[in-house]
Amino acid sequence: MAVAVVVLLGLAGWYVFSGRGAGLLPQDSWGPWREKRVKDWSVLIRVNSWSDAAEAEMHMGKAEDFTMKAYGRPSTATAVMDGTRFTLTPGGEVTGQRSQEHGAR
Numbered sequence: 001m002a003v004a005v006v007v008l009l010g011l012a013g014w015y016v017f018s019g020r021g022a023g024l025l026p027q028d029s030w031g032p033w034r035e036k037r038v039k040d041w042s043v044l045i046r047v048n049s050w051s052d053a054a055e056a057e058m059h060m061g062k063a064e065d066f067t068m069k070a071y072g073r074p075s076t077a078t079a080v081m082d083g084t085r086f087t088l089t090p091g092g093e094v095t096g097q098r099s100q101e102h103g104a105r
Contacts, residue, residue, distance in 0.1 A: 025050055038096040039084050047092040054092040068094075 029050040036043045044057045052072055059065040064081040070088040078085045083099035 025053075030055075034092075036094060038086065038094055039098060040082070041079070041084065041086075041096065043094050045088075045092050045094060047090075052090040054088055054090050056086075056088045056092075056094055058086060 025048060029048050031047050031049055033044045033046045036045060038058075040060060042059045044059075045054060046056075047054045054070045056068045056070075057065065058068065058077075058079070060079065060081055064079055066077060066079070068075045068077050068086060068088045070090045072090060074090070075088045076085065078099075084096045085099065086094060086096045088094050
């Protein structure tokens with residue numbers, strides 16, 4: 001019984017602190033929001049100090065906004081408005097590449 005509890009606690013700890021369960025961690029474990037410009041987008045990024053996780057809020061004025069979460073692995077999303085494809089890493093790096101059909105510049 002004790003071995004099962006230790007294994008279960010170990011798996012739960014790995015899940016949370018590897019980044020996959022970052023949504024379960026307290027707000028105090030998240031660093032401050034920092035701002036970055038990616039293409040024509042305003043991006044706010046924060047990184048979790050306890051696990052391998054980051055969150056980003058993407059804004060193009062009032063036209064479009066969305067949130068990305070990279071919990072334990074990179075996350076990708078494509079903006080509807082201009083076709084920019086974003087990638088967010090768990091370390092808090094954000095890149096964006098505009099699709100050819102929307103006129104990459």
